[in-house]
Each structure stands twice: as structure tokens, then as C-alpha cells.
Amino acid sequence: MGRTYDAITDELATWIADQPVFFVATAPLDADGHVNVSPKGGDTFRVVSPHEVAYLDLTGSGAETIAHIRDNGRLTVMFCSFDAKPLILRLYGQATYVRPGDPGWDDLAPRFPDHPGARAVIHLAVDRVASACGYAVPQMELVGPRTRLDEWAAKRGDDGLVAYRAEKNRTSIDGLPAFDAAPSPTP
Template sequence: MSATKFFDEIPDDEELIQWIKAQYLFHVATAPLNDGHVNVSPKGQPSLKLINSKAIWYLDLTGSGNETISHLYEPGNSRMTIVFEAFEGPPRILRLFGHGRVIERDDPEFDQLVNRELGAYGWPTPEVMPGARAIIWLNIDKVSISRGSSVPLFKFESHRDTLKKWSEKAEKTDSQYEDPYTLPPLKSLRSFWLHNNSWSVDGLPGYRHVLDKADEGFVRKAMSDVGLDYDYSLASRKGMPNWWLTLFVGVGVGVLLSTSLTLVMRVWA
């Protein structure tokens, strides 16, 4: 059993690069800053692109949740880890630690990235599949490589096409309506984004493309689905930086203490 090895970037190792490229599955982990739910999402499909030894991105497809995007948008946050495991051949676990950012589909940078054919390592750009809502970019701070000797062996059969077929049909439906956001969410991609991707389960703002169309009801539903009570303090934060929130809380506590002290002095006077 060998010890875990750490690096500041992905090692310049052709065998390792080809191994990353050959993986059919990887996992993405993020979490809110204070309490809340730690999220781990499995990712399939040919959606990954290694830019260089310090950066990698993947095409984010529509999902029933929105945790990764919400966590990366949280002011002062952006922590993210991508994990690869060897399910065939010699055991290996590769972790890419770093800070992520979201590039939504209506952002000009999204088109710039997906229209680049090749990058470093001759890595092809993933095809923009139906239902793609964003690119998730990771700036790599640290890399770890361990053996993963307990990871089971599996044989890959095929990618599932359920999401692709549903997304194709939903996008086609959207194109036939002037305001697809009014359609039932299971028939419309944009309506689905609105109902399921506006907020995280902890009440953090999510997919900005539809956020202005969401209201308190969506936040309440997202939180009640996991047994949480609606928390207006979280929902109302939206884009408020953490240091501003701390400042407001500090000022409020200061005013409260000052008022209490004044009352006490009056009583004793």
C-alpha cells in the first residue's frame, strides 16, 4: 500500500493524461460555507475537457438539482473537488482540489469555449448536448493520487440516453412557445430550470438564467423537499458578500449592546 502523493498541478505524465481522458465517470463535490448539505454529483457522458495542468472544465447538463452551481455562486465560496476512480486496470484515485466558477449557456464565454476544437494535450472539445445549461470550470490548487485498492472492478456498457432524449424533446417544445416558462416543467427545459434549478436545497440562489423569474414559493418548495423550514435570511442574501453580511451583523450587535448598556446606566443612576 503506497502513500498518497500530492502535487501542485496535474503531473506531466502522458499515461496519466490518457487515463483521465478514458474515464467514463467522475464525481464533483461542493458544499455551502456554513452548515447546509455537502453535495457529491456523479457525471457521465463525454463532457470533460482538460485545458492544462492547472485547469479543467466539464459541460454541465440539466439535472433535478442545482447544488454545484448554487455553491459556486455563494459569495466567498467556490470550493470544488473532482474525483476520478479506476474501475478497470490498476487501482488509482485522482483528486483535483480547487476553486470553480460557473459559465452559463447564455454567457459569451460559453460559446467561445465550446467552439475551440483542440486544446493542450490534443483534447477534443465536448459536443454541446441537448440540455446543457453551463460549463463548470475548475482552477486546480492541489492534486492527489492514491491507489484506491478497494474500488471495485466494473465493465462499461454504454452511456444512458434518457436525459438526452428528454432534453431534445423539451428543447423542441420550448421553440414552439413564446413563453415556455409557463409550460409544465416536465415538458419544457426552461420551465424545468425555473422549477428545479432556481435554488439549492439550502435556499441558496442557483441558476441565474432563470433566477429573476423565481419567487419565494420556489425556495419554500426546495427546502421543504428535504425537510427544512423556509429561511428568509438565506433566501434574501442572494449576492451579498460574506464580509458585508458580517458587517451588518456586527453593527446590529453593537447597537443592541450599546442600547442595553445605556438602559442599565439609567437604572443605576
């Protein structure tokens, strides 16, 4: 059954490391703005400390998470087990991000494998850790990782990714600023 923890325990950190997918949820402060939930994977999540996590943000078609972090910093990360032992785990807190070249990048980025489309590291100061049973989540088997995003990013190259972000990642769907020339906050 559900439980609240004071911090991310060693047992939970090990369980998190075994999960092939996680979800991030954000929302703007504006009540008319869109709530965003985004699936993530590809060995891009790390527990940094019992109250701190980070994940590698890869270039994609949108930039809602960055825009919402800039707007209010709220972020929830959810893991759910699809194997025989059901569990849902949510990490709540205040997020910041660092981009390549920003202060903090050289500390956080080396924790992850290289991905050609890496555009930021999202850093979460965790203030709540809560589990739920997960009994309604289906049991499924993992076939394997997808490689298409890395292949797409590698084909575009650094200059192509910068141009893509300028075209597709400048603002959120609600018009909030996402990736622009403004300096990013540091963790």
C-alpha cells in the first residue's frame, strides 16, 4: 500500500535504477495552461542524493518541461513497475535545469552516457517521496530500448540541433519561453 518516505532510500534508489521508463509532469501557473506529462527512458535518470535527482533532457518536438520549470519550478517524476512486483513511486519537488556550457553542466552531465541530442540536465530538489501500490498497472515485458531519437540527433549534428531547437523548442504550446538565449538557473 501507499507510503510516504523522508527521503529516497537506498532500496528505492536501486529500484529506480532498474526502471526502464519514467514520467515527468509539470504545469504552468496559468490555470488556462496545459498540464504536461512526458515519458522518458534511455538510461537518462540518476539519484544524486537522498533528496536530489537529475535526468538528461534530450532534444524533442516540444519543450514544455523547461518552459514550466522556468515559469514555476514545480516537477513531479513518476516511476511505475511493469514487472511482477507492483509499485508506483512519485518524487515531488522544485526543479532547475542546466544546459551545455552553463555552470553546473560539468558536474551533472558526466553522470549520464553520451546522447547526441542532450539539451539540458533537469535537476530536482526532492521534497516529497511517496509510493502507491500499483495493483492496477498491467504487467508487461520490456522488448528493448529505441534508438531512433539518438540516430535522428546524430544525423542532424550540433548545428542542426541548435537550429531545430530555435525553431521548435523556443516556446511551450502555451507560448511560455523555453529554449532561448536567456541564462538558465543553476541547481
